[in-house]
Amino acid sequence: MNTSAGIVSAQHAVFDTPFIFKSGAVLLCYELVYETYGVLNADKSNAILVCHALSGHHHVAGYYADNPNNVGWWDTMIGPGKPVDTNKFFVIGLNNLGGCHGSTGPSSINPETGKPYGASFPVVTVEDWVVSQSRLANLLGIRQFAAVMGGSLGGMQAMQWSLSYPERVRHVLAIATAPHLTAENIAFNDVARNAILTDPDFHGGNFYEHGVVPTRGLRLARMLGHITYLSDDAMADKFGRSLRSGKLGYNYDIEFEIESYLRYQGDKFAAYFDANTYLLMTKALDYFDPARDYNDNLDQAFAAARADFLVLSFTTDWRFSPERSRTIVNALLHNRLNVSYSEISSAHGHDSFLMQHEHYHEVMRAYLNRIAGEFSS
Amino acid sequence: MNTSAGIVSAQHAVFDTPFIFKSGAVLLCYELVYETYGVLNADKSNAILVCHALSGHHHVAGYYADNPNNVGWWDTMIGPGKPVDTNKFFVIGLNNLGGCHGSTGPSSINPETGKPYGASFPVVTVEDWVVSQSRLANLLGIRQFAAVMGGSLGGMQAMQWSLSYPERVRHVLAIATAPHLTAENIAFNDVARNAILTDPDFHGGNFYEHGVVPTRGLRLARMLGHITYLSDDAMADKFGRSLRSGKLGYNYDIEFEIESYLRYQGDKFAAYFDANTYLLMTKALDYFDPARDYNDNLDQAFAAARADFLVLSFTTDWRFSPERSRTIVNALLHNRLNVSYSEISSAHGHDSFLMQHEHYHEVMRAYLNRIAGEFSS
Numbered sequence: 001m002n003t004s005a006g007i008v009s010a011q012h013a014v015f016d017t018p019f020i021f022k023s024g025a026v027l028l029c030y031e032l033v034y035e036t037y038g039v040l041n042a043d044k045s046n047a048i049l050v051c052h053a054l055s056g057h058h059h060v061a062g063y064y065a066d067n068p069n070n071v072g073w074w075d076t077m078i079g080p081g082k083p084v085d086t087n088k089f090f091v092i093g094l095n096n097l098g099g100c101h102g103s104t105g106p107s108s109i110n111p112e113t114g115k116p117y118g119a120s121f122p123v124v125t126v127e128d129w130v131v132s133q134s135r136l137a138n139l140l141g142i143r144q145f146a147a148v149m150g151g152s153l154g155g156m157q158a159m160q161w162s163l164s165y166p167e168r169v170r171h172v173l174a175i176a177t178a179p180h181l182t183a184e185n186i187a188f189n190d191v192a193r194n195a196i197l198t199d200p201d202f203h204g205g206n207f208y209e210h211g212v213v214p215t216r217g218l219r220l221a222r223m224l225g226h227i228t229y230l231s232d233d234a235m236a237d238k239f240g241r242s243l244r245s246g247k248l249g250y251n252y253d254i255e256f257e258i259e260s261y262l263r264y265q266g267d268k269f270a271a272y273f274d275a276n277t278y279l280l281m282t283k284a285l286d287y288f289d290p291a292r293d294y295n296d297n298l299d300q301a302f303a304a305a306r307a308d309f310l311v312l313s314f315t316t317d318w319r320f321s322p323e324r325s326r327t328i329v330n331a332l333l334h335n336r337l338n339v340s341y342s343e344i345s346s347a348h349g350h351d352s353f354l355m356q357h358e359h360y361h362e363v364m365r366a367y368l369n370r371i372a373g374e375f376s377s
Numbered sequence: 378m379n380t381s382a383g384i385v386s387a388q389h390a391v392f393d394t395p396f397i398f399k400s401g402a403v404l405l406c407y408e409l410v411y412e413t414y415g416v417l418n419a420d421k422s423n424a425i426l427v428c429h430a431l432s433g434h435h436h437v438a439g440y441y442a443d444n445p446n447n448v449g450w451w452d453t454m455i456g457p458g459k460p461v462d463t464n465k466f467f468v469i470g471l472n473n474l475g476g477c478h479g480s481t482g483p484s485s486i487n488p489e490t491g492k493p494y495g496a497s498f499p500v501v502t503v504e505d506w507v508v509s510q511s512r513l514a515n516l517l518g519i520r521q522f523a524a525v526m527g528g529s530l531g532g533m534q535a536m537q538w539s540l541s542y543p544e545r546v547r548h549v550l551a552i553a554t555a556p557h558l559t560a561e562n563i564a565f566n567d568v569a570r571n572a573i574l575t576d577p578d579f580h581g582g583n584f585y586e587h588g589v590v591p592t593r594g595l596r597l598a599r600m601l602g603h604i605t606y607l608s609d610d611a612m613a614d615k616f617g618r619s620l621r622s623g624k625l626g627y628n629y630d631i632e633f634e635i636e637s638y639l640r641y642q643g644d645k646f647a648a649y650f651d652a653n654t655y656l657l658m659t660k661a662l663d664y665f666d667p668a669r670d671y672n673d674n675l676d677q678a679f680a681a682a683r684a685d686f687l688v689l690s691f692t693t694d695w696r697f698s699p700e701r702s703r704t705i706v707n708a709l710l711h712n713r714l715n716v717s718y719s720e721i722s723s724a725h726g727h728d729s730f731l732m733q734h735e736h737y738h739e740v741m742r743a744y745l746n747r748i749a750g751e752f753s754s
Contacts, residue, residue: 184604186636191601198593219571241563241666241669250402258567283627
């Protein structure tokens with residue numbers, strides 16, 4: 001049975017109504033790049049929005065005709081017969097505003113200056129993204145999503161949908177996420193940001209004009225990120241203390257396999273990801289905190305929500321631990337909302353949400369089948 | 378009661394016998410800077426060697442006449458009437474070979490070239506340090522230490538003493554340490570090293586000649602280090618999500634208190650610590666692995682040991698978790714050695730070993746009193 005969403009292609013939505021950010025900054029016009037999988041039903045009740053995390057984008061499932069190896073980042077989850085079954089659902093993936101995969105972001109040309117936005121691109125919040133996503137929904141004629149889903153930073157957007165547009169989302173699937181970052185989470189982001197900000201090739205965010213890229217900073221940011229995506233145990237199992245050449249070199253070349261892995265991941269990332277987008281994404285993470293406006297009372301923050309929730313966490317995720325998910329669940333329950341919660345036993349840390357894992361996928365499939373039962377396909 | 382070791386002053390020991398490193402590299406002559414507290418008894422049986430961790434040095438207790446605010450880094454632990462009672466013990470602190478506080482290291486002048494060693498300074502291992510420390514003991518006429526003690530990387534040196542010179546140490550006090558680094562530990566070190574190595578001001582380790590310092594890299598390394606020294610909970614308690622100005626700034630200036638703290642720590646460290654020494658220290662950590670030569674069998678690695686051991690860990694230390702200490706304890710017990718183990722309940726993570734903590738100090742005091750009972754003062 002073919003379970004791939006098949007050949008897909010990116011589409012562009014152009015918005016020429018000014019966008020006012022939470023910060024007060026304004027963008028006069030912008031584009032969002034997105035992909036869709038499956039067919040929108042007659043009453044437009046089967047749409048699912050997939051929100052991406054820090055380094056994700058709109059290419060969520062399927063592959064491109066001219067590059068069959070470029071498979072969507074959540075292709076294990078989404079496709080015909082998969083947990084998010086595109087025979088039943090109309091699934092939308094988009095690249096967020098401020099991104100670097102086709103949506104308007106810091107590396108895009110500012111029509112007012114003819115130069116890349118660079119440092120002048122506004123700081124984006126999760127709330128801003130949800131507004132921009134609602135405009136995309138309007139364009140596609142979707143009044144209410146069957147579900148909004150995402151992992152990590154994507155899960156924050158899914159939760160924010162239930163707060164910003166309670167009537168426009170029936171189910172929120174919040175995976176490996178948190179009600180806000182801890183001081184330690186912010187600290188890791190701050191080190192990553194400082195690596196980029198202090199790279200001499202960053203040029204205050206306007207490196208495009210100098211024909212350089214702050215590769216060193218991006219590389220360090222990604223290396224550090226990777227440590228927090230994996231679990232201590234997973235790293236021990238996968239790399240342990242294995243030496244690349246079998247013996248100690250007594251120099252600063254790559255010696256341990258884990259060093260080789262990290263540097264490879266760093267190099268790969270720095271070759272394509274935009275440094276300003278990285279900064280924006282980490283700021284959006286730091287800022288997300290729906291309880292802040294309610295004296296840090298998360299129960300009150302969720303009072304407006306009307307959706308049903310599936311909350312999932314992974315046992316070895318120390319970046320967004322199960323405890324953080326349970327805090328969300330408690331706040332939802334205190335508001336008498338329908339909540340399903342599952343703590344998935346997985347060795348792979350925060351990255352688990354991107355992986356093919358039987359129990360995880362079973363839980364997702366069961367919940368999504370329930371959603372599919374609510375509308376006529 | 379005065380419990381300060383009082384006014385102390387650094388002493389220099391000059392060694393003109395060539396030092397052969399584990400790597401095979403040779404240093405023709407070198408100096409070690411050290412301090413002593415208390416009085417060596419007639420049969421020289423009351424000496425304790427204190428080994429320092431990554432950023433430590435020889436100034437362990439007391440203060441300097443010309444700078445009374447410069448108090449030793451373990452002054453809470455060591456002094457008259459303190460857990461390491463200098464009325465009973467003769468305590469030695471030294472700056473390790475490769476350091477940047479007075480002992481010969483990368484920033485010292487190489488007499489053969491008239492220029493700083495820089496990148497040519499050999500990579501040092503824990504085993505090398507223990508050899509260099511034994512030469513200092515010889516110079517001071519100390520045949521056998523009552524105890525060798527240290528926390529973190531210092532604890533590794535204390536353990537190595539029992540393996541390299543089983544007859545020269547009666548007690549090993551290994552605090553907040555591990556039998557080797559995990560892949561995750563190495564990964565953090567690798568990111569820190571890469572921050573320094575890729576700083577354009579590093580100049581391949583020979584930055585001295587260029588009149589610059591790789592401040593950016595050192596700063597990042599220290600910021601990252603600090604995250605791993607603290608616990609998630611301690612950071613949450615101390616900083617939480619407090620904003621410095623009370624509101625979001627929507628820019629990349631310091632916003633959260635935790636950012637302010639980290640950057641301050643980074644700046645302070647980068648202003649005085651030598652980048653090459655930082656690299657050497659992290660390599661020594663990565664390399665320490667006494668079981669490597671015994672097919673990863675730690676029991677066999679400790680077969681040569683004769684000392685009694687006090688092993689201490691701290692509940693919230695995720696850099697060197699209690700589990701790592703228990704691994705050491707088990708290996709020692711399998712060799713029928715005398716072992717005391719205590720897991721101290723502390724909120725302060727890895728940094729706990731440097732702090733004044735009642736239960737911790739009580740355990741240390743009790744164990745050291747027992748040692749003091751073994752010799753005539």
